[in-house]
Amino acid sequence: MTAGPAPAAREPLLRTEGLTKAFGGIRAVDDVSLAVAPGELRCLIGPNGAGKSTLFSLLAGLQRPDSGRIVFKGEDVTTLSPFRRVRRGICLKFQTTRIYRGLTVGENLTIARGPRGGARAGERLDWALGTLGLASERARPAGELSHSHQQWLEVCLALATGPDLLLLDEPTAGMTPEETALTAEFVLGLAGQGITVLVVEHDMAFVRHIARGVTVLHYGRIFADGTLQEIEANQEVRRIYLGEQ
Numbered sequence: 001m002t003a004g005p006a007p008a009a010r011e012p013l014l015r016t017e018g019l020t021k022a023f024g025g026i027r028a029v030d031d032v033s034l035a036v037a038p039g040e041l042r043c044l045i046g047p048n049g050a051g052k053s054t055l056f057s058l059l060a061g062l063q064r065p066d067s068g069r070i071v072f073k074g075e076d077v078t079t080l081s082p083f084r085r086v087r088r089g090i091c092l093k094f095q096t097t098r099i100y101r102g103l104t105v106g107e108n109l110t111i112a113r114g115p116r117g118g119a120r121a122g123e124r125l126d127w128a129l130g131t132l133g134l135a136s137e138r139a140r141p142a143g144e145l146s147h148s149h150q151q152w153l154e155v156c157l158a159l160a161t162g163p164d165l166l167l168l169d170e171p172t173a174g175m176t177p178e179e180t181a182l183t184a185e186f187v188l189g190l191a192g193q194g195i196t197v198l199v200v201e202h203d204m205a206f207v208r209h210i211a212r213g214v215t216v217l218h219y220g221r222i223f224a225d226g227t228l229q230e231i232e233a234n235q236e237v238r239r240i241y242l243g244e245q
C-alpha cells in the first residue's frame with residue numbers, strides 16, 4: 001500500500017510571532033511565538049513574574065506589544081481594541097472578578113451577552129450555569145455569591161460573549177480542592193464543546209487534572225512546551241518552577 005499525501009497542517013486559531021512587551025528594563029514578554037490549534041486546551045504555567053498575565057493582556061488587546069504580531073483566524077489583530085477582539089471571538093476572564101456586585105446574576109449575564117455564537121452559544125451558557133450551580137441563582141445579587149461562585153460567574157460572563165478562544169487567568173484562585181476539581185472538569189467540558197481554551201494556572205493539581213498541553217514561561221520567554229508528562233519529566237522545568245534542586 002502506498003502512503004497518501006501528508007495531511008495538511010491545520011491553520012492555528014491563534015498565532016503570535018515574536019511578541020514582545022517591556023516595562024522599563026523588564027521584558028515581561030520576550031519574543032514569544034506561539035501557535036494554538038482550533039479546539040486545543042492548553043495550560044500556561046511559570047514562576048511569578050514570568051509574563052503570563054502580560055501575555056494574556058496582549059492577546060486580549062488590553063496592552064499593545066512593542067513588537068511582534070498576533071494573528072487570529074488568519075487575521076492580524078495586533079492593533080484591534082479589546083472590544084473588537086471580543087467581537088471576533090477572543091475573550092479573557094480576568095484573575096480578579098469584574099462583576100457588577102449590586103446587579104443580579106441574570107442582569108450581569110444580560111450585559112455580557114453579545115451578538116456572537118447564536119443558539120449554540122446560548123446552549124453552552126445554559127450548560128455552564130447548570131454545571132457550576134448558577135442556574136438557580138439568576139435572581140440573586142452577584143455580590144452575595146460565594147467567592148467560587150463569583151469566579152464561576154465571571155467565566156460565564158466571558159462565555160456569554162460567544163468566544164471561540166477563551167483565556168482564563170487563574171480561574172481557581174482561592175478555591176478549595178473540590179472547587180478546583182469541579183473547575184477542571186468544567187474546563188474539560190468546555191474544550192469538549194469545541195471552545196479553544198488557554199489557561200494560566202499556578203495550581204498543579206488543576207494542570208494535572210486537565211492533563212493536556214503545557215507551555216512554560218520564564219522571564220517572558222517560552223521555556224518549554226509539551227505534554228504534561230514531558231513537562232513534568234523536564235528537569236529544568238522542575239528546577240525553575242516546581243521548586244526542585
Ligand SMILES: Nc1ncnc2c1ncn2[C@@H]1O[C@H](COP(=O)(O)OP(=O)(O)OP(=O)(O)O)[C@@H](O)[C@H]1O
Pocket residue numbers: 023026027028046047048049050051052053054055
Ligand atoms: N504595568 C506594569 N508596569 C511595570 N511592570 C510590569 C507591569 N505589568 C507587569 N510588569 C512586570 O512584568 C513582569 C511580568 O509580570 P506578569 O504579571 O505578566 O507575570 P505573571 O507570570 O503573570 O506573574 P504572576 O504569576 O505573579 O501573576 C513582572 O516583572 C512584572 O513586575
